Amino acid sequence: xxxxxxxxxxxxxxxxxxxxxxxxxxxxxxxxxxxxxxxxxxxxxxxxxxxxxxxxxxxxxxxxxxxxxxxxxxxxxxxxxxxxxxxxxxxxxxxxxxxxxxxxxxxxxxxxxxxxxxxxxxxxxxxxxxxxxxxxxxxxxxxxxxxxxxxxxxxxxxxxxxxxxxxxxxxxxxxxxxxxxxxxxxxxxxxxxxxxxxxxxxxxxxxxxxxxxxxxxxxxxxxxxxxxxxxxxxxxxxx
Amino acid sequence: xxxxxxxxxxxxxxxxxxxxxxxxxxxxxxxxxxxxxxxxxxxxxxxxxxxxxxxxxxxxxxxxxxxxxxxxxxxxxxxxxxxxxxxxxxxxxxxxxxxxxxxxxxxxxxxxxxxxxxxxxxxxxxxxxxxxxxxxxxxxxxxxxxxxxxxxxxxxxxxxxxxxxxxxxxxxxxxxxxxxxxxxxxxxxxxxxxxxxxxxxxxxxxxxxxxxxxxxxxxxxxxxxxxxxxxxxxxxxxxxxxxxxxxxxxxxxxxxxxxxxxxxxxxxxxxxxxxxxxxxxxxxxxxxxxxxxx
Numbered sequence: 001x002x003x004x005x006x007x008x009x010x011x012x013x014x015x016x017x018x019x020x021x022x023x024x025x026x027x028x029x030x031x032x033x034x035x036x037x038x039x040x041x042x043x044x045x046x047x048x049x050x051x052x053x054x055x056x057x058x059x060x061x062x063x064x065x066x067x068x069x070x071x072x073x074x075x076x077x078x079x080x081x082x083x084x085x086x087x088x089x090x091x092x093x094x095x096x097x098x099x100x101x102x103x104x105x106x107x108x109x110x111x112x113x114x115x116x117x118x119x120x121x122x123x124x125x126x127x128x129x130x131x132x133x134x135x136x137x138x139x140x141x142x143x144x145x146x147x148x149x150x151x152x153x154x155x156x157x158x159x160x161x162x163x164x165x166x167x168x169x170x171x172x173x174x175x176x177x178x179x180x181x182x183x184x185x186x187x188x189x190x191x192x193x194x195x196x197x198x199x200x201x202x203x204x205x206x207x208x209x210x211x212x213x214x215x216x217x218x219x220x221x222x223x224x225x226x227x228x229x230x231x232x233x234x235x236x237x238x239x
Numbered sequence: 240x241x242x243x244x245x246x247x248x249x250x251x252x253x254x255x256x257x258x259x260x261x262x263x264x265x266x267x268x269x270x271x272x273x274x275x276x277x278x279x280x281x282x283x284x285x286x287x288x289x290x291x292x293x294x295x296x297x298x299x300x301x302x303x304x305x306x307x308x309x310x311x312x313x314x315x316x317x318x319x320x321x322x323x324x325x326x327x328x329x330x331x332x333x334x335x336x337x338x339x340x341x342x343x344x345x346x347x348x349x350x351x352x353x354x355x356x357x358x359x360x361x362x363x364x365x366x367x368x369x370x371x372x373x374x375x376x377x378x379x380x381x382x383x384x385x386x387x388x389x390x391x392x393x394x395x396x397x398x399x400x401x402x403x404x405x406x407x408x409x410x411x412x413x414x415x416x417x418x419x420x421x422x423x424x425x426x427x428x429x430x431x432x433x434x435x436x437x438x439x440x441x442x443x444x445x446x447x448x449x450x451x452x453x454x455x456x457x458x459x460x461x462x463x464x465x466x467x468x469x470x471x472x473x474x475x476x477x478x479x480x481x482x483x484x485x486x487x488x489x490x491x492x493x494x495x496x497x498x499x500x501x502x503x504x505x506x507x508x509x510x511x512x513x514x515x516x517x518x519x520x521x522x523x524x525x526x527x528x529x530x531x532x533x
Contacts, residue, residue: 025375030469031469031472033475033477033478034477034478037478038264038469039264039478039479040262040263040264040479040480040481041262041263041264042262042263042264042266042267043263045478046478064372066372066375067461069456069457071457072325072457075325075329076329078355078356078357079329079332079333079357080336080356080357080358080359080364081332098355099355151468151472153468153472153473156473157485157487160485176475176477176478177473177475180473180475180476180482202356202358203353203354203355203356204353204354204356204358205356
């Protein structure tokens with residue numbers, strides 16, 4: 001009998017050990033509203049905060065949020081400092097070679113130009129974009145001159161002070177900013193880039209990827225993902 | 240923070256400001272001053288210790304030690320700081336985890352390097368995957384201190400190496416004439432006298448170190464420059480209760496005042512230290528002091 005109790009408690013102990021291992025660290029940038037930003041209380045907030053918390057709940061994981069600079073967000077994932085990237089990162093082939101993505105949780109976001117005047121030269125002028133984004137590589141491949149900045153905020157500032165003719169970024173990021181500032185206007189030119197936004201995980205972490213894929217599936221199925229996309233005005237909803 | 244802050248949109252002027260400046264986000268900003276000061280307080284002596292060991296090694300007559308000392312100084316001084324902070328910290332972290340992995344999980348059969356991924360067993364993770372957030376933060380902070388100490392230690396080693404050679408040869412010869420051993424000469428004559436030659440260089444290093452802390456955010460440690468950028472950026476009414484325009488100029492001005500003030504205080508203490516170290520030394524400064532007293 002004693003042995004049985006011992007055995008059961010040992011089992012319970014190992015079970016609680018493996019439960020404890022299930023803390024998933026979610027890496028984000030915290031500087032890209034409405035996707036992710038630091039709120040007044042100093043915590044990570046936004047579309048991806050709500051989405052991530054819900055996904056963790058459905059996948060029965062305990063999640064913790066950490067912020068990391070955009071520049072070093074992939075190197076820190078592959079070396080294991082956190083377990084996922086949930087930072088409005090579009091799924092591209094280039095990134096897919098280094099890390100794995102879950103299925104997309106948003107549709108490809110229409111990318112827009114914002115400038116100080118409606119006749120800004122977006123084809124051959126100077127365009128600001130954030131370093132290491134699909135927008136930056138799109139401009140680099142075009143005839144326009146690219147100026148890169150480490151944070152999204154600086155790309156807007158570059159247009160305001162005349163350093164760049166226009167800024168090229170996700171519509172969901174630019175629209176609330178342009179709505180608040182009368183001197184900034186949204187150009188009538190939409191580009192669809194990337195394959196939607198997904199969560200980045202390590203290539204060796206297939207189990208975690210499967211869990212999040214299943215959770216995203218269930219959120220797509222019951223419409224709660226669409227509700228979040230509408231709430232935060234992220235873009236197109238899923239059918 | 241205050242009870243009247245419940246609805247900031249109705250507030251104005253100083254009341255609004257008092258609420259705005261006490262948000263949780265601002266608390267993070269104020270705390271980061273503590274982070275920076277703590278970093279400096281730990282890094283400076285550690286870097287000095289690294290420098291001292293490095294300089295002593297570079298002077299050694301035993302060639303492997305001599306090579307290690309000189310190699311350390313040459314390599315670290317030659318590589319840009321930012322490269323160190325992007326690669327070296329990750330490499331250090333992986334080295335620690337690799338060693339723990341070898342010890343703790345000897346029967347692990349999967350490769351550690353799987354493509355781009357660095358995968359060690361759960362028990363070898365540093366910090367452990369289930370540790371609370373503050374452990375991760377302390378670990379990140381310690382890695383930052385180690386990296387700062389290694390980088391600034393190399394510069395300090397160079398300064399101290401020069402300072403050791405600047406001690407007048409006659410002093411050392413006299414020590415030998417008195418029958419002191421090499422070790423005794425080093426500790427009793429050379430080391431006490433070298434500081435006066437090292438202080439200007441070390442003082443410069445200190446000033447550079449004070450301003451090098453923004454490199455911390457590359458490691459995920461949130462320092463004052465990160466918060467100033469974050470708080471100063473345009474705050475859109477959709478995402479905050481305290482909307483404002485681009486206020487970065489004000490936040491960075493506050494940092495300017497902080498850095499200038501800190502520099503001034505540092506200069507004051509360095510000056511005092513210089514007067515103290517000069518006392519009784521065989522330098523022109525020491526001679527002037529002696530004459531003024533006489």
